[in-house]
Amino acid sequence: MDNRELVDRLLAGERRALARVLTRVEDGSEERLREIVALLHPHTGKAQMVGITGSPGVGKSTLTSALIGHWRSEGKTVAVLAVDPSSPFSGGALLGDRVRMQDHVMDAGVYVRSMASRGHLGGLSWATPQALLVLDAAGFDVVIVETVGVGQAEVEIASIADTTIVALAPGMGDAIQAAKAGILEVADVFCVNKADRDGADRTARELRDMQQLGHGDWLAPICKTVAATGVGIAELAEAVQEHASWLESSGARERRHVDRARLQVREIALGTIRRRFHEVEGGDLVDALSRRVAQRELDPYTAADQLLASLDT
């Protein structure tokens, strides 16, 4: 099936077409991806994008599942893109732990997709913004992108959502570790999950102490949840909606859409350059240069200059 027909079916709401488009976006050739994005792009910009990020073990997937349940009860359709090597959503054959999502498996208003955090050439997951675009065009009311809060690429992806929830769990100095990893800066809403455990109040307090007055005049609220039992989920969803209203009224939503576009454009451009590096001649040149650097005949900066000079011609 050609891309245009497939995209038409996706826009008509066909789930199988959606899955196939996502596969083409993730695995397809550059030309394919380019055509699909051009076809979909005019139909995007409507979904509410919610990022959920946090270290492994804070319960991001349970939280995601609980939020899906909440939004479904309000009649909204929800798509999830899990860009997280430790997520049960990313499991595939290796992992049996998809149990939490089984609540939603039979629900046509929910779509879950996992994506590797590595790109084709070992680079960033530059297909991710494209995949979010696909889910947006498919007409979901809410698109959740779940990322593990380690690694700048993942944080960056979360940060281009309309609203980013930074999830933590009590204990283990998690607020401090999150601060060090730079993920507090991207928070629009904090969620201290597993709040029935000891230390939840302390984690919330640490967060409050560390909070900077960032994000214009929006101060990220701190919600406490026990996602496994649903405690605090309605309040968390309300905090997300309040942030969405603030985005709209303050004009910040438009700014975020420009930021998202900037990331897309930059990643596509860098991807093109990476591919140029790997093209036959360039590949040979990179090999030859690397060998000379390894033998200390050439320093790496001079080698990089020669590589770049070869790309410009």
Added chain:
Amino acid sequence: MDNRELVDRLLAGERRALARVLTRVEDGSEERLREIVALLHPHTGKAQMVGITGSPGVGKSTLTSALIGHWRSEGKTVAVLAVDPSSPFSGGALLGDRVRMQDHVMDAGVYVRSMASRGHLGGLSWATPQALLVLDAAGFDVVIVETVGVGQAEVEIASIADTTIVALAPGMGDAIQAAKAGILEVADVFCVNKADRDGADRTARELRDMQQLGHGDWLAPICKTVAATGVGIAELAEAVQEHASWLESSGARERRHVDRARLQVREIALGTIRRRFHEVEGGDLVDALSRRVAQRELDPYTAADQLLASLDT
């Protein structure tokens, strides 16, 4: 002090000069970095580079500390570069948990340095290969690079070490998560740490089951350690030495040095291109293009084409 004088002092073994060179490498201007690397490069290639990677919580830092103790007892000097937002070595003011390293604080044969995993422009930690070069030139016998095994950049850094130890801990399906994150592929030696806990044998078995016949004819041994008490550390160090001998005799060491050079050259070249994107004219153009993409007047591929075209002229 100019770069040449500083590098001379570093080569003479002055610790303060080493610290200042590393700071210049991490924070300095492009020109500074270029000059320092050119000066140091001929003096590199002698250190044994050991990567230690694994998820947060497996005890990488305790393991590193135990290995330092072992190698020091053999009279070797050791430098550590911690590229890990969750490492106590990366702590600084935020964290008090530097207690494990206090064994080595007063030892002139040990040098520990932490480095942010984010680059200046939000990209990869492209300064890391440069920092390893500095520690190599400073004459340490062993240079350990400790990275958290999430995120391709960190894995990639570990993978260019001469010998990469992938550390796991029993339970929590850690071997499976590591497989999913792609870090098993980079292992030259496996270390199941916290082996006094339940499930250590099972984790080791899972590893053995998942092991692929990669790495030429080298099959990564699986060591069990309790780093906190020193159990198994001598055996782990021996496995590292066996791998080093194999690298030498098989010619693989030279290949790894070429790989390391390739990463350096590529990251420097990509860094240069990223900077071009941020240059005044380019920055304005990126803004204008991103705005048009956000307004759905332009699709991101066409925008990326226009951006690249502007760089080529």
